[in-house]
Amino acid sequence: MLCAEVSIYPQKTNNASQIITGAIQTLSQENIEYKVGSLSTHIDGNDDQVWTGIKKVFDEAKNSGEVSMVVTISNSAH
Template identity: 80%
Template sequence: MLCAEVSVYPQKTNSSSDVINKSISSLSNENIKYEVGSLSTHIDGNDEQVWNGIKKVFDAAKTSGEVSMVVTISNSAH
């Protein structure tokens, strides 16, 4: 099992919240457990689920322009 803390930081936009919400909502159709926090989203699952979830979040965010994403990955229980 893996877990990841993911934070998305949109660049050069006045609608950061929209970009962040869009990136998080990309996980809603995935078979993955996630929890939205005030500064990051926590993703839990097997290796493939977590890596795919990270990619989904980044791919959704980058459609709105430049974005930075910080990810912390762990294989320990959260």
């Protein structure tokens, strides 16, 4: 079991909230647990689910231009 805290930071845009929301919504298409917080999104699942979720979020966000992503990954119980 893995868990990840993911934060997306769109660059050079006035639509950051829309980009972040769209990126997070890609997780609803996956069989993965996630919880949206005020500064980051917490993702829980097996290794493949979490890594796939992180990639989907980043791929969606980068479609809108330059983006930075901060991820903290843990395999410890939370």
